[in-house]
Amino acid sequence: MSLNIPLNRTKSLSPLSKRFLFTLCLILSLSTVVACSNEDSAQTLATLEGRIEHDGGNQFTGSTQGSAAEGFDADAQVVTIARITPLGQAEVLFEGRVDASGHFQVQRPDIEGPLLVQVHESSAQDVPMGRALVLASQDGRDLFVAPISPETSAEADTFLALVAAGHPFAEIDAIALMANISAEMASEIESREVLAAAVWDAQVAWLSVASEDAGQSVSASQAQSAKLEAWAALVAELEASPDPTGESSAWTRYELDAEAVLFQSFGLRPNQQLTAWAASAIALKQSVESSGESSAAVEVTSFLGMWREAEVSWMAASQIAAEGASAEASAAIDSAFSAYSQQLAAASSMDTVVEAQAELFAALVSTNPSEPSVMATLMQGETDLALPIDLESLGAVLDASAELELELAASLQVAAGSSQSADLTAKTLLSYRAKSLALVNSLTISLYGQASLDLLETSLLMRTQALFTTSSH
Numbered sequence: 306m307s308l309n310i311p312l313n314r315t316k317s318l319s320p321l322s323k324r325f326l327f328t329l330c331l332i333l334s335l336s337t338v339v340a341c342s343n344e345d346s347a348q349t350l351a352t353l354e355g356r357i358e359h360d361g362g363n364q365f366t367g368s369t370q371g372s373a374a375e376g377f378d379a380d381a382q383v384v385t386i387a388r389i390t391p392l393g394q395a396e397v398l399f400e401g402r403v404d405a406s407g408h409f410q411v412q413r414p415d416i417e418g419p420l421l422v423q424v425h426e427s428s429a430q431d432v433p434m435g436r437a438l439v440l441a442s443q444d445g446r447d448l449f450v451a452p453i454s455p456e457t458s459a460e461a462d463t464f465l466a467l468v469a470a471g472h473p474f475a476e477i478d479a480i481a482l483m484a485n486i487s488a489e490m491a492s493e494i495e496s497r498e499v500l501a502a503a504v505w506d507a508q509v510a511w512l513s514v515a516s517e518d519a520g521q522s523v524s525a526s527q528a529q530s531a532k533l534e535a536w537a538a539l540v541a542e543l544e545a546s547p548d549p550t551g552e553s554s555a556w557t558r559y560e561l562d563a564e565a566v567l568f569q570s571f572g573l574r575p576n577q578q579l580t581a582w583a584a585s586a587i588a589l590k591q592s593v594e595s596s597g598e599s600s601a602a603v604e605v606t607s608f609l610g611m612w613r614e615a616e617v618s619w620m621a622a623s624q625i626a627a628e629g630a631s632a633e634a635s636a637a638i639d640s641a642f643s644a645y646s647q648q649l650a651a652a653s654s655m656d657t658v659v660e661a662q663a664e665l666f667a668a669l670v671s672t673n674p675s676e677p678s679v680m681a682t683l684m685q686g687e688t689d690l691a692l693p694i695d696l697e698s699l700g701a702v703l704d705a706s707a708e709l710e711l712e713l714a715a716s717l718q719v720a721a722g723s724s725q726s727a728d729l730t731a732k733t734l735l736s737y738r739a740k741s742l743a744l745v746n747s748l749t750i751s752l753y754g755q756a757s758l759d760l761l762e763t764s765l766l767m768r769t770q771a772l773f774t775t776s777s778h
Contacts, residue, residue, distance in 0.1 A: 351415065353422060353439065355450030355544055357381055357407040362456025362488030363543050363552045366608040367650045375492075376454060381424035381434050384409040388420060393469030395421050400429050413448060417441065418474055421461055422450045436461035440479055440533060448537070449544040451483075459491035459500065466501035478508055478525040480536045484613075485589060489605035494598055503592035503606070506727035510588035513731035514581035519571040531570040535562035560616045575621030576763055580738050582617050583770035584731040586610035590774055591721045591730065604655060610774035611658055615645060618767040622669065622760060626683065629756025634682045641668035641679065655775050662771040669764045672700040680764075683757040695748070699761075702744050706765050709744070710772060713737045717773060734769075741765050 360376050381403045387395040401411030403424060414420070420441050423433035437450050437457040451457050460483045467477055482504045494500055508525060515523045539562075542555035567573045573581070586609075593606045619642040626635040648661035671678035674696060713733065720729035745762050753761075 351413045351445050352410050352447050353386060353413040353420075353450055354408075354410045354447065355422060355437065356409070356452055357403065357424060357435065358452035358454035358457075359407075360454065360488070360549075361492055362454040363452060363546075364456065364484075364487045364556060364609075365549060365552075366487050366489060366605070366612040367652060377434050379426050379434065380407070382427050383425040383429050383431070384411055385423045385425065385429050385433075386411055386413065386420060387423060388414065388416065388418070389465065389468060389474075391468070391473070393465045393467075395423065395433075395465070397423075397429060413441065415445060419464065419479060422453065424453055433458075438464050438479060438483065440529070440536065449541045451540045451543050454488070456486065456488040456491040457483075459494075459497065460486050462497040463500040463504060466497045467505060470501065472505070475524075475526045478512075478529045480529050480532050481508055481511065481525075481585075485585070485609070487605065487609045487612075490602070490609060493602040493605045494593065496596070496598075499593065499596045499598060502596065503589050506592040507585040507589040509727035510584035510731040511581045513728050514577070514584045514735060515567075515571060515573060517731075517735055518573055518577040518580070521571070523571055527570070528567075531566045532563050535559055535566055538562065557616060560613075561620060564617070564620050575617070575624050576759065576766065579614075579617050579621050579763060579766050579770075580734055581731075582613060583766060583773075584727075584734045586614060586770060587717065587734070587773050588727040588730045591717075591726060595721065595726075607655060607774050608649075608658075611649060611662070611771065614767060614770050614774065615642065615649065618642070618763060621763045622679075625756050625759045625763060626679070628759075629683050629754065631683055631756070634679050634756075637679045637682055638669070641665055644668075659771070659775050662768070662775075666764055666768050670699075670703070670761055672696045672703065680757050680760050683760060684753060695753075698748055702748060702761070705744050706741055709737060709740055710769060713769065714773070737769065738762075738766065741769075 358376055384401045384403050385397045386399040386401075387397045390396055398414050399412050401409055403409045409424075411422075418441065420439040421436050422439055423436045425431040425433055435453040435455065435458045437453045438461045439448060439450055441448060463486065464477065464479055464482060467482075468474070485504045485507050486500060490500070494503075512523055512525060512528065515528070536559070539555055539559035542558070543552055546552050546555055564575060564578060567578060568575075590603065590606045590610060594603050619638070622638045622642070623635060626638050642665070645661055645665040648664075649658060652658045652661065667673075667676070667678070669678055670680045716733045716736075717730060720726050720733055723729050742762055745758050745765070748758065748761075
């Protein structure tokens with residue numbers, strides 16, 4: 306039954322009744338506001354979710370020196386979220402619990418910039434057992450944390466060391482930093498200052514080459530932003546991956562995604578990215594060598610370079626074969642690089658790595674008529690005429706490129722002793738690449754199509770990086 310009270314028949318309210326009604330309306334209004342506020346908070350509250358890794362990290366490169374990299378000695382019970390101050394210090398914002406399986410989920414602050422996720426044995430006041438760097442933005446999204454391990458701890462500590470040394474966040478490509486530190490490096494290189502100097506030199510070299518090839522200045526923050534979505538996908542896969550095989554596959558997918566976005570963002574083709582990576586890997590190794598670190602530390606740095614070089618070279622070669630519309634060449638490339646990856650994983654010394662790399666180069670580019678190479682397969686498909694491959698000219702180019710590598714070795718020695726070693730290393734490699742490309746283009750274009758010439762250039766760059774990553778100068 307509805308109740309209709311004519312307004313003209315309503316009695317006047319007493320002052321006490323008016324005060325009561327005003328108070329009641331105020332309470333109801335405040336309740337509504339609080340309820341709406343709580344509802345909005347519930348909708349926008351974001352979390353950080355992760356776990357503690359049971360081994361040394363997620364990026365193992367197969368180095369015999371670093372194969373014993375292990376996880377933490379104790380179990381953690383507490384997790385803290387900290388922001389990084391401009392002085393490179395950790396300022397704790399939130400605290401949570403780690404469950405018995407090593408997993409955690411904690412509120413994430415809605416701030417932009419790098420965060421630290423730290424695990425502690427029993428109290429937030431304890432020195433962190435381990436850390437991981439998280440790249441956050443003000444988008445309110447839930448984020449995964451890379452499984453916390455000695456590797457991620459070394460990456461976070463290295464980032465802090467760079468900030469403490471005076472480098473603002475915007476000057477550091479944190480994604481490149483984390484990709485440049487493997488589980489074995491974290492185990493063998495104890496000094497985070499040495500790691501910081503090495504990854505900084507690697508970044509300088511990469512950006513120098515990328516800027517030259519892009520025809521514009523490419524900054525660390527721009528490079529990081531371009532790769533951010535691919536990195537977030539990698540971290541989510543690593544968090545869900547139960548074993549090293551899954552981690553390795555996740556890294557491969559990341560490399561493919563990163564290669565694509567760097568092309569989209571800066572126009573860097575695979576061969577150009579290979580040059581940038583070569584400069585970065587050589588600069589990284591030069592820096593570790595110059596620090597006086599042990600031979601084991603230098604070796605694990607070399608192993609990381611070889612693994613990453615294999616991934617980037619594989620991608621570059623595969624794209625060249627695809628552009629050459631050769632399914633047969635693509636299959637041969639996959640077969641050659643798969644065999645090479647298996648040899649790297651089983652390598653017992655750097656000498657065996659060098660031998661495996663030589664076999665890969667021969668499979669891609671060979672002057673032996675009884676052993677057709679991938680390049681020969683591409684060339685046969687590039688001409689309608691059944692012309693014989695000009696192995697003599699090809700051999701002359703390979704011989705001349707070996708002479709160029711001797712010149713490069715002398716130039717890299719000079720660069721290594723310079724105060725601007727990373728930038729000089731990049732410029733030296735760019736000069737070498739230009740001379741090498743001129744040699745490649747000297748081949749008779751009527752016999753060699755663009756795809757086969759591109760593959761030859763890629764193979765020479767790959768051999769060059771392998772030569773200067775695996776040897777001391």
